[in-house]
Amino acid sequence: VHRLRSVDNLFVVVQELKDYQFKENKEDALKDLEDLVKKLPWTDPLKVWELNNSLKKKKTKRKKHNLQSPASREKLSDGGEEGGADQNNTNDQKDCAQNPVAVEPSGGQDTENPRGVASRNGVEEEEDNEQSDVKVEAQASSERGTKTGDGQTGEGEAKVLRFRVTCNRAGDKHSFTSNEAARDFGGAVQEHFQWKADMTNFDVEVLLNIHNNEVVVGIALTEESLHRRNITHFGPTTLRSTLAYGMLRLCDPQPTDIIVDPMCGTGAIPIEGAAEWPYCYHIAGDNSPQAVKRAANNICSLLRKNESKDSSTALGVPLDIIQWDICNLPLRTGSVDIVVTDMPFGKRIGSKKKNWDLYPACLMEMGRICTPGTGRAVLLTQDKKCFAKALSRVGHIWRRAQTVWVNVGGLHAAVYLLRRTSERAEERRPFW
Amino acid sequence: MKLLTHNLLSSHVPGLRPGGGFPLRIEAAEVRVRPVPFNAAFVSRLVPRLRWEALREAAESLGRPSELPPEPLPDYEADEEFLRRLHHVLLEVEVLEGSLQCPDSGRRFPISRGVPNMLLSEDQ
Numbered sequence: 278v279h280r281l282r283s284v285d286n287l288f289v290v291v292q293e294l295k296d297y298q299f300k301e302n303k304e305d306a307l308k309d310l311e312d313l314v315k316k317l318p319w320t321d322p323l324k325v326w327e328l329n330n331s332l333k334k335k336k337t338k339r340k341k342h343n344l345q346s347p348a349s350r351e352k353l354s355d356g357g358e359e360g361g362a363d364q365n366n367t368n369d370q371k372d373c374a375q376n377p378v379a380v381e382p383s384g385g386q387d388t389e390n391p392r393g394v395a396s397r398n399g400v401e402e403e404e405d406n407e408q409s410d411v412k413v414e415a416q417a418s419s420e421r422g423t424k425t426g427d428g429q430t431g432e433g434e435a436k437v438l439r440f441r442v443t444c445n446r447a448g449d450k451h452s453f454t455s456n457e458a459a460r461d462f463g464g465a466v467q468e469h470f471q472w473k474a475d476m477t478n479f480d481v482e483v484l485l486n487i488h489n490n491e492v493v494v495g496i497a498l499t500e501e502s503l504h505r506r507n508i509t510h511f512g513p514t515t516l517r518s519t520l521a522y523g524m525l526r527l528c529d530p531q532p533t534d535i536i537v538d539p540m541c542g543t544g545a546i547p548i549e550g551a552a553e554w555p556y557c558y559h560i561a562g563d564n565s566p567q568a569v570k571r572a573a574n575n576i577c578s579l580l581r582k583n584e585s586k587d588s589s590t591a592l593g594v595p596l597d598i599i600q601w602d603i604c605n606l607p608l609r610t611g612s613v614d615i616v617v618t619d620m621p622f623g624k625r626i627g628s629k630k631k632n633w634d635l636y637p638a639c640l641m642e643m644g645r646i647c648t649p650g651t652g653r654a655v656l657l658t659q660d661k662k663c664f665a666k667a668l669s670r671v672g673h674i675w676r677r678a679q680t681v682w683v684n685v686g687g688l689h690a691a692v693y694l695l696r697r698t699s700e701r702a703e704e705r706r707p708f709w
Numbered sequence: 710m711k712l713l714t715h716n717l718l719s720s721h722v723p724g725l726r727p728g729g730g731f732p733l734r735i736e737a738a739e740v741r742v743r744p745v746p747f748n749a750a751f752v753s754r755l756v757p758r759l760r761w762e763a764l765r766e767a768a769e770s771l772g773r774p775s776e777l778p779p780e781p782l783p784d785y786e787a788d789e790e791f792l793r794r795l796h797h798v799l800l801e802v803e804v805l806e807g808s809l810q811c812p813d814s815g816r817r818f819p820i821s822r823g824v825p826n827m828l829l830s831e832d833q
Binding site: 532533535555556558560564569573591592593594595597598599600601602605606607608609612613 | 710711713714717718719720721730731743744745746748750751754755758760800801803818822823824825826827828829
């Protein structure tokens with residue numbers, strides 16, 4: 278499950294309360310939350326959390342595991358398949374905090390990009406507590422003790438864990454703030470478990486996600502949101518890698534496809550593309566010298582991650598960057614299979630007014646460089662009105678195939694999948 | 710800039726005759742070779758899309774002996790040695806510094822740290 282590429286945060290759900298009625302009064306509401314702590318089924322989720330921890334640390338604590346009895350080692354390897362993400366996987370679970378490098382694409386169990394789910398962190402993945410795993414865990418738990426970071430072989434008793442509570446709250450009608458909720462919920466957790474509260478050096482992160490009348494209590498399995506993988510140098514509007522992944526999946530890249538992002542900014546989309554679809558060729562372009570520089574730096578970081586242990590040279594990636602003007606692309610007509618890009622919303626970059634001219638010009642050029650018949654484009658924008666108008670003017674080269682609604686930093690944006698018609702474009706459109 | 714990219718690039722200086730912007734002439738000051746994992750199917754499927762002559766010229770202009778035949782060999786899909794040589798030329802040779810020159814207009818586009826700058830200035 279850790280290998281899912283379109284997921285931002287992973288947590289195990291302790292309880293999901295669909296229609297939670299908050300008391301009007303702040304004190305009462307908070308007291309209710311505190312009482313909730315005692316009533317929640319903590320045991321199973323905590324076991325999942327422990328299991329997850331030991332998997333994460335497996336790479337660094339390899340020696341320790343070898344000392345374990347064969348029974349528990351097997352159990353760990355079963356746990357590795359628990360998420361069902363990829364049945365072919367080896368037991369190398371890389372530490373999440375280090376941002377897993379290009380792994381084989383996740384198999385059957387994938388989550389699509391957020392479809393109309395207005396959540397704060399992109400997609401939230403719920404992990405099911407499978408009965409069989411819990412049973413196996415119960416057997417081995419006394420042997421394993423607690424495998425939290427410091428590597429003490431436990432005596433089978435829970436040692437004092439450090440925890441923190443993070444509260445994400447959305448909605449108008451609550452009488453309390455997220456800080457208050459986190460604080461009081463945390464107090465109750467501390468009393469219930471006798472854990473030690475620590476905001477920075479914690480073992481367990483308890484999540485209290487409140488969205489209007491829905492409350493979800495969970496335990497985090499990922500240490501930091503996975504949306505920043507692959508990118509080290511950020512720009513003003515860097516796209517989350519998870520969203521970039523979703524967009525790329527939407528255009529269904531085939532091996533050997535040539536994929537261009539003509540407004541790449543920091544290169545989030547082409548870099549995600551080169552990491553996950555190495556049998557396609559990715560070209561990134563932008564008119565801004567800062568963007569080009571950042572993209573180049575991000576590629577360097579990616580290459581450094583790819584360095585094999587044997588040789589000192591990093592292996593190259595099928596990716597190139599060019600500085601160009603989207604309205605006048607220096608590419609041969611019909612030479613490209615896919616165009617994927619995050620169009621300027623007109624908020625932080627450009628302006629709505631500029632978009633009226635920019636969007637149609639973009640669509641024309643993208644249409645020209647794309648292969649008639651088989652070409653496609655996946656375009657993200659918040660300026661939906663302008664986009665729709667521009668699209669209506671280029672109906673002879675682009676047909677809208679699908680629209681996916683997404684929430685980008687609180688903005689209601691859309692991802693449009695377009696298919697290139699069979700009509701050939703002119704070699705060079707007339708000078709604007 | 711890799712040679713596969715170069716094969717797709719065409720000058721867009723206004724007023725050129727159709728096809729007049731291709732291929733761009735490479736003037737390389739610094740070239741780097743960096744291994745890239747080889748995939749036979751990938752390379753073989755690219756062959757029909759490449760402008761072969763332009764690729765050969767590009768390889769020659771980089772001072773590399775032309776490892777490529779005048780035309781793709783018949784049955785190239787099965788010829789691994791040929792595919793490997795093609796893979797090398799397309800993906801493993803990069804121009805880091807130099808420039809690209811438009812064949813018709815003579816206009817030059819600089820390449821710096823592997824990135825070609827194809828922006829036209831305001832007055833063009």
